[in-house]
Amino acid sequence: MTTDKSSFLDHLLTQRAQYRYKLPSRPDAGRFIDELMRLLFPVTQECQSVTQHVGETYQKLYDQFVCLLRPLSGHLPNYPEAIADTFFDSLPTIYDHLLLDAHAISDNDPAAVGVEEVVAVYPGFYAIAVYRIAHELLNLNVPLLPRMLTEYAHGHTGIDIHPGATIGRSFFIDHGTGVVIGETTLIGDNVKIYQGVTLGATYVAKSMAQKKRHPTIENNVVIYANATILGGRTVVGHDSVIGGNVWLTESVEPYSLVYNQHQTEVRLKSLEDSEPINFVI
Structure with missing residues (x-):
């Protein structure tokens, strides 16, 4: 390894030690939010997936969430497991709010054929759902992860809702x-x-x-x-x-x-003042 490369790697190691936060993986955060959405609204099914019992899925998501919190442990107000317990206890309330959002879209959009379509394909609903989950995490004083989740939704939908x-x-x-x-x-x-x-x-x-x-x-x-x-x-x-x-x-x-208020003027122009028309044959 050249001296320049060695110095650069040493610099990266030093910089890593100076970061204030250690963050969870963005792909892991994205997988968690998408699997949580499938738990709450099982209207879609992956072709190659094996259907799990809802209790098993719930426990798997709980474990994934604790894993997401662990890199932030030094900046959390409580143990990751305690925060996970509180967050998962709030899911019924979040779910009720999301049902109201889904029905608001279905009832007001003449193009919507039902709540299932709204949940499965509407970017507005997806962005709102991720926001409501992230907002709850922000209320639990979880740093950075809420914004990571809403930016994941932003990237997929073009809708930018700050979790705050x-x-x-x-x-x-x-x-x-x-x-x-x-x-x-x-x-x-x-x-x-x-x-x-x-x-x-x-x-x-x-x-x-x-x-x-x-x-x-x-x-x-x-x-x-x-x-x-x-x-x-x-x-x-x-x-x-x-x-x-x-x-x-x-x-x-x-x-x-x-x-x-727009103003429209109709311009009247005589044929004599018109630009000549060139015909190409």
Whole structure:
């Protein structure tokens, strides 16, 4: 081995010792979340898999989760097994919330043929499901792993939901590509958003890390495609509709309709003023 290579490897070893966190494997985190989703919603079946008893699957996932937590042991508020017990005790509540989300999509999207299709193929539901699982882990003071899970979903769906966001019941993301929901966003019940929506901050600065930077969306709000709503003081009142391509940095009252007004002019041009038409034969 050359001296340069040896020095580089020594540098990597030194750097490794200086990392604050040791992280679980990203592939392992992805496998855990996908297998957990299959446990909660067994609407799909792998062709070559052997069907396990639900109790065996549950125990396997429990063991996988403890394994994911172990690299973080020095930064956890309790033993990995204790956190795993609390997390798995919360699964019935998470499941109930996800059923409401799935029904909200199925009931409101005319293209959906049923809850099974929503669970199996809708990227919006998948992103919401991973968010709700990651949010529970964040509430248990598990570092880094919640963000690892939501970024895994982000990579698969194009939907970026920070696990720190607070989202109410019956949440519906339609299509979903390009949706961004920031860390301190508050979303109420029965909210529906379309692709390209950004719920973000007015500007990015590390000094704002502990402050509310993202908007509040109250109950029964609909936000159409590519709308951008920014700022921690921005509140969209309940039962409002935000139209497509709206840029909003101020609060709006309940029952508001906010939209861009386009002006169309029809240009009349005489034949004499028209550009010549060249025919190629």
